[in-house]
Amino acid sequence: MSAASPLFIALDEGTTSTRAAAFDLTGNIVASHAKDFKQLFPQPGWVEHDAEEIFAAVCSTLAATLRDVAQRHVAAIGITNQRETIVIWSKKTGEALAPAIVWQDRRTADRCAQLVRDGLEPAVQHTTGLLLDPYFTASKLAWLLENTPGARALAEAGGLCAGTIDAFLAYRLTGAHITDHSNASRTLLYNIEAGTWDDGLCDLFAIPRSILPEIVDCYGRFAHIQDGLPGAGRPLCGMAGDQQAASIGQMCFAPGSAKATYGTGCFLLVNTGDKIMRSKSRLLSTVLLSENGKRTYALEGSIFVAGSLVQWLRDELQLISDAAETEALARSVADSAGVVIVPALTGLGAPYWQAQARGAIFGLTRGAGRAHIARAALEAQSYQTHDLMTAMAGDGQAVGRLRVDGGMVANDWLCQDLSDILCVAIDRPKVTETTALGAAVLAAVGSGHLGSLQEAQQMWQTGAAFEPSLAADVREDRLANWAAAVARIVHDPAG
Numbered sequence: 001m002s003a004a005s006p007l008f009i010a011l012d013e014g015t016t017s018t019r020a021a022a023f024d025l026t027g028n029i030v031a032s033h034a035k036d037f038k039q040l041f042p043q044p045g046w047v048e049h050d051a052e053e054i055f056a057a058v059c060s061t062l063a064a065t066l067r068d069v070a071q072r073h074v075a076a077i078g079i080t081n082q083r084e085t086i087v088i089w090s091k092k093t094g095e096a097l098a099p100a101i102v103w104q105d106r107r108t109a110d111r112c113a114q115l116v117r118d119g120l121e122p123a124v125q126h127t128t129g130l131l132l133d134p135y136f137t138a139s140k141l142a143w144l145l146e147n148t149p150g151a152r153a154l155a156e157a158g159g160l161c162a163g164t165i166d167a168f169l170a171y172r173l174t175g176a177h178i179t180d181h182s183n184a185s186r187t188l189l190y191n192i193e194a195g196t197w198d199d200g201l202c203d204l205f206a207i208p209r210s211i212l213p214e215i216v217d218c219y220g221r222f223a224h225i226q227d228g229l230p231g232a233g234r235p236l237c238g239m240a241g242d243q244q245a246a247s248i249g250q251m252c253f254a255p256g257s258a259k260a261t262y263g264t265g266c267f268l269l270v271n272t273g274d275k276i277m278r279s280k281s282r283l284l285s286t287v288l289l290s291e292n293g294k295r296t297y298a299l300e301g302s303i304f305v306a307g308s309l310v311q312w313l314r315d316e317l318q319l320i321s322d323a324a325e326t327e328a329l330a331r332s333v334a335d336s337a338g339v340v341i342v343p344a345l346t347g348l349g350a351p352y353w354q355a356q357a358r359g360a361i362f363g364l365t366r367g368a369g370r371a372h373i374a375r376a377a378l379e380a381q382s383y384q385t386h387d388l389m390t391a392m393a394g395d396g397q398a399v400g401r402l403r404v405d406g407g408m409v410a411n412d413w414l415c416q417d418l419s420d421i422l423c424v425a426i427d428r429p430k431v432t433e434t435t436a437l438g439a440a441v442l443a444a445v446g447s448g449h450l451g452s453l454q455e456a457q458q459m460w461q462t463g464a465a466f467e468p469s470l471a472a473d474v475r476e477d478r479l480a481n482w483a484a485a486v487a488r489i490v491h492d493p494a495g
Contacts, residue, residue, distance in 0.1 A: 006075035006449050009065060009231070010439035011058055013081045013165050014242065015102065015264040016311075018054060019433075020061035022069050023440035025449070027431055027459025031068035033061040040099060045106040047346070051087045051096035054165065055172050063230035077231060078219075078238030078443030080245035080435050081165040083186045086140045088151055088162045088211075094172050098148040100165070101140040104265075104304060104346040108139035109355035120204070127201065129185065129192040129276065129285030133353055135302065137164060138188035142205040155211050166239050167213040174223035174236055179213040181290035182244040190215075192276060192285060195295055217290045218244075219446030238442025242435045243267040244288050247298065249434030249441065250403045251460045252288075253453055258399045260385060260418075261435065262408035265349070266303035268388045270397050271296065281391035282351045291453070299397050301350040301388030305343040305359070307408050309377050312345060319370045327411045329374035338363035339376040340485040343384075351391040352490050362485045378414045382421035383482040389422055403427045405434040412464070420470035421478070430463035 005024055012019040016039065021032040035057040040048040066074065084103035089096045101107070112132045115121065121132045130136055141162055145151050154160040161171060164187070167179040184190040184197070189207065191198040195215070202209045216222060219238045225231045240248060243261055247269050250259040255273035260266060269288065276285050277299045288298035310326055313319045320326060342348075344357040361373070389399050402424050409415055409428050419426040431437060441459065444450040 007069055007072050008440040008443040008447075008449070009062065009074055009077045010436035010443070011062060011077060011079045011169065012242070012433070012436040012439060013054060013058060013079070013169060015082045015104070018057040018061055019436060020058070020065040021433060021436040021440070022065050022074065023437060025444065025459070027437060027461070029431065029433060030072070031065050033064040035061050043107070045109070045346070047102040047104040048099035049085065049102055051089070051100045051168055054100070055169065058169060059230055066230055074231070074234060075449055076235050076237040076443040076447035077225065078439035078446070079166050079169055079236065080240050080242050080439035081169070081183070083164060083183060083241040083243065084135060084137050085165050086137045086144065086162065087165065087168040088141070088144050088148065088160060089168060089171070090154075091159050091161045096168070097151060097160075098144055101144065103135055105140060106134050106347055106355050108134040108143055109347075111139050111142075112355065124188065124201070126278070127191055127198055128188050130188055131282060131284070131353055132188070134355055135304070135349065136186060136188040138201065138205045138207065141207055145207065155208050158210065160211050161213070162211040163213045166241070170223070170236060170239065173225050173229060175226055176223040177213045178216050178222055178239070180216055180218045180239040181287045181295060182218060182241045183239070184215045185287035186241060192287065195290070217293065219291060219442040221446060235447060237446030238439050240289065240438060240442060243269055243300070244298070245438030245442070246405055246435040247271065247288055247438065248453065249436070249438030250405060250429065251457050252403070256400075258401070259403040259405065259434070262306045262381060262404065262406035262414075264306065264308045266306035266381060266385060268301045268385060268392075269298045270392060270399060272299055272397065273297065277395060277397060279391075279395050281394045282353055283388070283391050283395060284350070299392060299395065301391060303384045303388070304346045304349040306381055307406070308345065309341070309343040309380065310408070313374065313377055319373060323407070324410070326374045326378055327413045329371040330378050330413045333371045333375055336376040336379060337365065337368050337372040338481070339368050339372045340481050341373070341376045341380045342485050342489055343377070343380050344489060348490065350388060352486070354490055357489050360485070360489055362488070363481075378411065379417060379478070381408065381414060382417045383479065385418060386421050386479065399424060401425045401427065403429065405429060405432050415464070415466045416469070419466040419468050421475060423468050425468075426466040427462055428464045428466075430461040432463070
């Protein structure tokens with residue numbers, strides 16, 4: 001790849017950090033900078049971010065990455081983002097008017113539960129592909145409008161903008177108030193069949209449609225970075241929510257192809273082509289990508305706590321000093337000694353959708369030590385993924401092979417355990433920053449440097465593969481212990 005070959009910068013705004021990564025057309029990272037930002041927990045069950053801190057982190061990492069590639073041609077920029085996190089800001093200044101409410105936040109659980117009791121969930125699920133859960137954006141946006149001084153009046157006067165993190169960043173970087181279909185499909189305000197904001201849902205949550213962004217395809221020449229900002233004049237050509245971007249980075253373009261990302265949470269997506277798969281197992285129908293006005297759909301299972309469980313072991317329990325220690329600890333013991341962790345630190349996601357569930361550690365004895373707890377934390381990821389794949393099979397969408405990515409899959413022990421518990425082959429790519437890669441791919445196609453998404457296949461390479469090797473009886477015993485533990489904290493939704 002010559003020095004004159006174009007580069008594409010992905011702005012990967014995650015839940016705990018922001019990264020700017022420059023990719024070439026072989027899929028290699030040429031330069032990258034990341035910056036953590038504060039996690040705010042003002043009350044139990046509340047999770048917030050400072051949107052202004054996030055924007056500053058985007059600017060600083062973008063500037064640093066541009067400095068590293070100053071002698072190269074940066075052709076376009078793409079954005080990928082933590083989904084369902086909501087921001088409101090001044091249309092005039094672009095300044096956020098309140099802390100962003102994060103996808104993990106549970107403050108609107110009672111509101112969502114009341115809507116379920118009112119019998120509204122089946123109709124909402126049919127329209128959106130989603131469930132009535134505080135995970136999604138609408139109830140959080142309604143809360144902001146009601147609880148941010150002056151917000152409702154400003155909205156009615158035409159001075160307020162709202163959107164997920166992608167929309168906020170696009171507005172601050174370019175002045176365009178836009179989001180893409182993949183992010184819009186996570187809001188509980190989007191009609192998944194029509195591909196538009198839904199007036200009935202906006203009314204249900206008392207959200208003025210006028211404050212919502214324009215919905216655009218996942219790639220195209222949307223706008224240019226404004227003067228005075230890093231990358232000024234360069235085009236913004238790609239946008240997708242982080243899990244959809246990871247699917248693109250994993251080249252899951254064929255119906256039936258699947259990926260699981262193990263970051264703060266875990267998200268398993270299976271491409272269902274142009275078919276909206278209506279789940280009977282409380283999974284989600286979502287937009288995978290939109291191009292040329294046509295939408296590709298996915299079936300998704302969402303796990304709220306994955307890597308954040310390891311962070312909890314490190315930061316709160318101080319059982320480890322670094323996440324990488326968990327692999328050696330897991331290998332140091334023959335099994336978890338009966339310890340099972342149900343990581344419902346922010347409720348349970350699919351297929352349970354128990355917003356009020358709380359985490360628990362079962363099976364502790366005097367013989368259990370930190371190695372057993374660390375191993376149980378990793379095993380919990382395999383069990384949760386098994387629950388998702390079982391639900392998908394029940395919906396008629398079996399997964400035969402799984403591509404994995406995210407920070408956790410650097411752990412070989414975890415990848416092998418996933419293969420053993422799921423009974424499928426696991427493929428880990430050479431470049432595991434697939435969320436950022438997906439945004440870069442969209443930017444490359446949107447700027448015309450790739451003719452289609454399919455041309456991006458050359459940017460994916462296998463890094464490692466794992467095959468099932470666990471004895472069937474051991475696997476069944478472990479899954480039975482997991483099921484018993486989950487049953488102790490899951491409540492009957494009708495109860």
